[in-house]
Every structure is written in C-alpha cells, then in structure tokens.
Amino acid sequence: MTPLADLLARRIAATGPITVADYMAECLLHPEHGYYTRAEPFGAAGDFTTAPEISQMFGELIGLWLAQVWLDQGAPVPFTLAELGPGRGTLMADALRATQGVPGFHQAAQIHLVEAAPRLRAAQKDALEGYAVTWHDTVDGLPDAPLFVIANEFFDALPIRQFQRDAQGWRERQVGLVDGALTLGLSAPAPLAELDHRLADTRPGEIVETCPAAAPTVAALATRIAAHGGAALIVDYGDWHARGDTLQALYRHAYDPPLAHPGQADLTAHVDFAALARAATGLRVSAMTPQGVFLERLGITARAQALARGLTGAALESHIAAHRRLTHPQEMGTLFKTLALTPADAPAPPGLD
Numbered sequence: 001m002t003p004l005a006d007l008l009a010r011r012i013a014a015t016g017p018i019t020v021a022d023y024m025a026e027c028l029l030h031p032e033h034g035y036y037t038r039a040e041p042f043g044a045a046g047d048f049t050t051a052p053e054i055s056q057m058f059g060e061l062i063g064l065w066l067a068q069v070w071l072d073q074g075a076p077v078p079f080t081l082a083e084l085g086p087g088r089g090t091l092m093a094d095a096l097r098a099t100q101g102v103p104g105f106h107q108a109a110q111i112h113l114v115e116a117a118p119r120l121r122a123a124q125k126d127a128l129e130g131y132a133v134t135w136h137d138t139v140d141g142l143p144d145a146p147l148f149v150i151a152n153e154f155f156d157a158l159p160i161r162q163f164q165r166d167a168q169g170w171r172e173r174q175v176g177l178v179d180g181a182l183t184l185g186l187s188a189p190a191p192l193a194e195l196d197h198r199l200a201d202t203r204p205g206e207i208v209e210t211c212p213a214a215a216p217t218v219a220a221l222a223t224r225i226a227a228h229g230g231a232a233l234i235v236d237y238g239d240w241h242a243r244g245d246t247l248q249a250l251y252r253h254a255y256d257p258p259l260a261h262p263g264q265a266d267l268t269a270h271v272d273f274a275a276l277a278r279a280a281t282g283l284r285v286s287a288m289t290p291q292g293v294f295l296e297r298l299g300i301t302a303r304a305q306a307l308a309r310g311l312t313g314a315a316l317e318s319h320i321a322a323h324r325r326l327t328h329p330q331e332m333g334t335l336f337k338t339l340a341l342t343p344a345d346a347p348a349p350p351g352l353d
Contacts, residue, residue: 004033004263009177017176017185020247021159021212024267028157029116033263036117050153051235051291051332052091055322057307059094061298062233065350066095066148067102069231072347076229079146081109084139084217085154087120089113089127095150096131114139139220147230149221155276156236156268158213162245163195165202170195173207175259182259202243209242209269218279218341225341226282231349232341238271239337240288246270273339286340286352292333295326297351 001009008026012018028035051058070079083092092111099105111133115121121135136142142149162173166189176185198208221232238246249256251265258267277285304323311319327333340349 002033002262002264004030005182005261007033008175008262009180009182012175012177012182017174017187019161020173020175021161023175023262024159024247027262027265027267028159030263034117035263035266037119038263050087051326051336052087052094052152054325055319056094057300057303057323058295058326059091060098060303061295061300062091062150062152062235063095063098064102065233065298066150066231067099067105069342069346069349070105070108070148071102072349073146073229073231073343075104075108076146077104077108078110079108079148079230080112080143080224082112082114082142082147082149084114084149084151085157086113086115086124087153089124091150091152092124093127096128110134110143110145112136112142114142139217142220142224144224144228146228147221147224147232149230149232150235151232152235154236155211155214155217155234155271156238157266158211158217160209160211160247160269162207162209162247163192165199165204165206165208167204170208182262184259201241206243207245209246209272211269211272211275214272214275215279218276219281222280222283222341225343229343229346231346232280233349234271234273234276234339234341235291235336236271237332237336238273240272240274242270242272242275271337273337276339280341282344283341284344284346284348286338286342286349289338289352290329290334291336291338292327292329294338294351295333300327 029037031037086092111131113124113133114136116137163170164173164186168189169191171186171189174185174187175182195208202208225232246269247258249258249265249267251261256265273288308316308319325331340352342349
C-alpha cells in the first residue's frame, strides 16, 4: 500500500466512499504524496512521454500556428501567450524558438503558464530561462487581454466523475473499502438532470463520464477570447462524446489498475470534446480534427525532411520514429484530436476546418 493509499483508506473508513473525481484529485495533486508534486512524470525517468517530448517538431508547429493566428487577427499588442499544464516547458520553449523570426511576436507576447505543481514550475523556469514568465494556479488568473493559448494533454488530467446508467437513473461510481483495500463501488440510483441528454444514446449498465472542471475552464478562456480576441488550441486524446470507462493509470510506462498505486501512477481519462465545444459560448469552434491530419496540414512532413538532412544512423531512425509516432493513425495520429476556439468574426485558423 502506498502512503497515499493508506491516507485515503483511513479517510474513507472515517467518512465513507469518495467520488472518482476526489480520488483523482488526491492522487495527482495531494500536497505531499500527489503524483505531480512528488515525482518526475515525463520521459524515460517518468511514466509517460508527451508529444513535445517526442520531437521538437510538435512545439515548433504549434508556435507557428499561434503566430499565424495572431497575425491573422491583426497582431494585437500586447497579448497573452499562455499554456495550460506546460509539463517541463518543452512545448513553450520550442514554440518560442520557432517564432523568433515572426516580426513583433516576441515583443508583444506576455508569457503566462497555468501550473499548480511547484515541482513542474521549477522545471518550466529552467526551460524558459531568459523569458519573463508569470504563473497561475488556474485559468481565472489569466489577464483580460488578447489570449493565444495552447492546452496539450491538459484536459485529460482533470478529475472526472463516472456514472453508470440504471433503470431508475444513474449510479455514481465511488472509491470505497472492502477488507481494508480500495475498491470501486456504486452509489444508490438517482435521477441526474445534467445527464438527461445521454439517456437517448446509452443503455442500462453503460458508463458515462463527466469532468466538472472542464466547462468552467473553457468558459474562462472563451470569455477572454470573445472580449479581446485570440485563440485556444486544445490537443488531447478522446472523442466527441465520452462513453464507457476510460479512467486509466500509467506506472513506469505501462498500464496499471487505477487503484493500484495511488500517488505513484499517472491518472487520466478520455476528453469529451463535445462538452468542451458546448462551453465555448460565443466563439467559433473548429471541427474536431485528428492530430496527425492537423500536423500534416501544418507541414510536419516537410519539416521532418529538413531536419533529417543532417542526421544519420540511430539519430535518423529516432527522428523517423518520432514523426511516425506523432502522425500515424495507429499511434498518436488518430487517438489524439485537436479543436480550436476563435472569435466568430476572425479568420478560420490554419489546419482546421
């Protein structure tokens, strides 16, 4: 039993079962034993590798995408250049390097990062040495100004609630105790108004997930973009609707039962892109587009070919594998999706319908 598992077991024994959302929040952000507060989650030393860590091409293309949208909207000065959940700062560092030649972009950009974990803030500070950076715990701290923001693998880590369809309504999945061990169970059935729209496409026994923090986060971004201009680019894994149990844990680069290593494994769930789109009130919402298609439209193959000219042997093989991993339908190319939010009267963003 991990230290956090022991704490959770004692809490549940004293006060009763907790929601899956409460469990995820404790596992990821507990101040002493949380996954993001106690360990290095990224790369070979961690449990997973994100797209920016796979290849510099990802962050470069995202940076150029943001710069093009900024130019298409009249190059406002100043503007907020933000990232939600920036990891080690790799994406933002690559984006800034790629946009050095865009006239006026760096001079107008004010960099803001939304990051709750002190350990990761320190890594981001190192990656962005030489740049003035402001950190926030939540999106509510972002300035009221033109906002150009990237959220790569941010929404999948927000805590979810899970509900199982029942003939009499919905039963919430909860984390309880059986013989001292953490175990998933179900609440008593009850109607749930926020899931009335899912009664038509689910059957008894099926699971639907909701993410309480997702809609307020998108709404906060949408308020700023609608008022001042800008764009939000969301890249994550999931689909247009959440269906089924998608809660998963990664521990030492392998899938793990979600209750097996609380605080020592990464927990994520598939993103419901339709829910994000509904929250973007007053904005144009692009078509949800597979990551591979989006990156190909932005020219990743041409960039890959240019970088490959100076490579040989193992370095070339690694570069080719990275390109494939980011774009191939059987790897991240289809599982990961992209969605852009822009003002209704702004030009359509590149790479998206």
